[in-house]
Amino acid sequence: MEPQKINKGDRNKIYFLVIVIAALIGTNAYLFFKDRQQSERFVTVSTEKDKLRLEVEKIEVELDKVNALNLDLNDKLVEEQKLAREKIAELKVALEKGQITQGELDKANAQIDELKTFVKNYNDQIIQLQKDNTFLKNSRDSLENAIKNMGTRATNLETENTALNAKVKTAAALKVKDADIIAFRTKSSGKKVEVTKSSTAEKLSVRFNIIPNELAEKGHHNIYLRVFDPAGNLLAEDSNRFEADGQDMQYSHSIFIDYNNDETTYTIDWTNPKPFIKGIYTVILYTDGSTMGKAQIDLR
The missing domain is CATH 1.20.58 (Methane Monooxygenase Hydroxylase; Chain G, domain 1)
Incomplete structure (x- = not known):
């Protein structure tokens, strides 16, 4: 095809x-x-x-x-x-x-x-x-610790100084060597006659010597007497006040003495505002804020 x-x-x-x-x-x-x-x-x-x-x-x-x-x-x-x-x-x-x-x-x-x-x-x-x-904080903490330590040290020193001053004050305090009290009345002639009966007593005569102390301050010292009757009542006026042994007290009588760290015998005569009663009268002596000593007499 x-x-x-x-x-x-x-x-x-x-x-x-x-x-x-x-x-x-x-x-x-x-x-x-x-x-x-x-x-x-x-x-x-x-x-x-x-x-x-x-x-x-x-x-x-x-x-x-x-x-x-x-x-x-x-x-x-x-x-x-x-x-x-x-x-x-x-x-x-x-x-x-x-x-x-x-x-x-x-x-x-x-x-x-x-x-x-x-x-x-x-x-x-x-x-x-x-x-x-951090540096500032550490510096601040170190400073605070230093200040704290200084404060503690200062407090300790102050405590030690206070204790030392207390010891010095104690060592320098005047203390009574021996003391005795006689009661007497005054004749119309003015002659003072010692008595032993409360009915004839008019005054108390406190005689005392002070222990020799080279640390004690020489010169005037205010001596305070507190007299207690046989019932234990303090014979003092409310307005007569002083401080001793850390307490506020009333005193019966006070005088100044001239302390020279010698064998001086001091005499304080006190007249009872009330009639004497039979029993033992106690006399406590104070000076420079501390107790010096005490003596007693028994009135018949």
């Missing part, structure tokens, strides 16, 4: 169809690769934005750590942190945009690098501030 011949018009149609098909294939390939590049570009931009957000969050966490330390920041550090947080807020707003250009990403990257440098320097300043605070 003889092959069918293709006329020139059919051949041209075939060529046209081949060209159309090739063009469609090329267009589809172009669109495919273009879409793929756009998809990859979107993924790259999205990933970059997420990475920048993470960096911003890290920087913000570092600043939050500083605040958690509760340090007393100076005005300069407070202002620096304020500016950094304002920049962070601006970056967050920029990164939340739906679309962002590569230039904007590059600018954000540069700003984040600046913030990283700032945070590093800022943390270095905070670390130094902590060291300074």
Whole structure:
């Protein structure tokens, strides 16, 4: 059978169809690769934005750590942190945009690098501030301990001085060596007559010597007498008061003596404001706030 011949018009149609098909294939390939590049570009931009957000969050966490330390920041550090947080807020707003250009990403990257440098320097300043605070605290504690120790030492010295002064005062106190009491009455002639009966006694005369004491202060000393009757009643006026042995007391009579650390015998006459009664009368002597000694007499 003889092959069918293709006329020139059919051949041209075939060529046209081949060209159309090739063009469609090329267009589809172009669109495919273009879409793929756009998809990859979107993924790259999205990933970059997420990475920048993470960096911003890290920087913000570092600043939050500083605040958690509760340090007393100076005005300069407070202002620096304020500016950094304002920049962070601006970056967050920029990164939340739906679309962002590569230039904007590059600018954000540069700003984040600046913030990283700032945070590093800022943390270095905070670390130094902590060291300074620790040093100051240790210095303050050492000073407080030194002051406390000095206070304790001063208190101990004061206690020792008080005890020493008490010992010196005790050692320097005047004490009666021996004492005796006589009762007497005065005759109309003015002569004093010693008596032993309460009915005839008018006054008591206390005679005493003082133990020699080189530590005792020489010169005038006020001597106080307290006289007790046989019933134990103190014979004294309420207005007559003095201090001795840490107590406020009443006294029956007082005189001044001139002490010279010698064998002088001192005499004190006391008039009873009441009639004498039978029994033992007791006289206690005091001077310079302490007891000197005592003596007694038995009246019949």
